[in-house]
Amino acid sequence: MKKQRTDYRIISNQTDVHENCLSIAKKHRDTVFQAPIPGHQLDLFNQIVNQLPDESIILDSGCGTGMSTDVLAKQFPDKVIIGVDKSSYRLSKHPRFKEAISQTNENAWLVHAEINHFWRLLLESNITIEQHFILYPNPWPKDIQKRFHGHPIAKTLFSLSPKTVMRTNWEIYANEFTLVARDVYALICEKRIVNDSEPMTLFEKKYLENNEPCFEVVVG
Numbered sequence: 463m464k465k466q467r468t469d470y471r472i473i474s475n476q477t478d479v480h481e482n483c484l485s486i487a488k489k490h491r492d493t494v495f496q497a498p499i500p501g502h503q504l505d506l507f508n509q510i511v512n513q514l515p516d517e518s519i520i521l522d523s524g525c526g527t528g529m530s531t532d533v534l535a536k537q538f539p540d541k542v543i544i545g546v547d548k549s550s551y552r553l554s555k556h557p558r559f560k561e562a563i564s565q566t567n568e569n570a571w572l573v574h575a576e577i578n579h580f581w582r583l584l585l586e587s588n589i590t591i592e593q594h595f596i597l598y599p600n601p602w603p604k605d606i607q608k609r610f611h612g613h614p615i616a617k618t619l620f621s622l623s624p625k626t627v628m629r630t631n632w633e634i635y636a637n638e639f640t641l642v643a644r645d646v647y648a649l650i651c652e653k654r655i656v657n658d659s660e661p662m663t664l665f666e667k668k669y670l671e672n673n674e675p676c677f678e679v680v681v682g
């Protein structure tokens with residue numbers, strides 16, 4: 463008989479929002495993130511910009527196998543959806559992913575790129591990101607400075623789009639993300655439990671099948 467999992471809530475020993483969450487996020491807000499962007503990431507970005515139709519973009523960051531990119535393409539047929547992930551292994555599980563920039567639907571592309579660079583290039587280019595989905599980012603349970611809201615990239619993230627949708631199965635991550643968006647970047651946030659009839663991603667499917675609650679934070 464399959465053993466019932468009982469450990470799914472124990473993502474980290476951290477029991478509440480990290481005590482340094484706000485101070486770390488404020489420090490990053492008040493400094494300039496200057497890490498160099500590698501030439502090949504810039505070339506890739508320019509290729510994408512040249513290929514894309516001139517429409518509003520919906521960005522699916524950390525899209526993994528591209529399941530959510532397909533879901534969004536159906537949900538927003540008149541928008542351009544770009545799914546980005548740094549794992550060629552995960553991207554290659556999508557049947558239409560062939561190369562670093564692959565058109566997978568009439569209105570959707572999958573891109574093999576590092577989002578920390580990609581977001582900065584998007585922001586500098588003034589391309590409009592109508593909505594930004596970040597679905598089940600790596601929670602980095604032991605290191606808040608690797609979580610998006612605790613990293614210097616947070617300033618770019620919270621400036622990139624008027625609407626950001628983040629989902630996670632770790633409520634503390636959702637609470638930290640909300641705290642930083644609200645108290646450091648003065649943005650409006652709403653948190654809810656995900657109760658959609660169909661999962662948007664493979665991780666979400668796995669969590670919901672395990673009866674684990676998933677949390678959504680909408681910023682903006």
Ligand SMILES: C[S@@+](CC[C@H](N)C(=O)[O-])C[C@H]1O[C@@H](n2cnc3c(N)ncnc32)[C@H](O)[C@@H]1O
Nearest residue numbers: 524525526547548549576577597598663664665
């Ligand atoms: C936990 S998985 C979630 C995948 C998918 N969103 C889902 O819910 O099934 C996190 C994904 O983010 C990607 N990722 C993490 N950091 C990234 C980065 N800096 N640049 C691009 N992709 C990244 C990983 O490769 C991985 O596919």
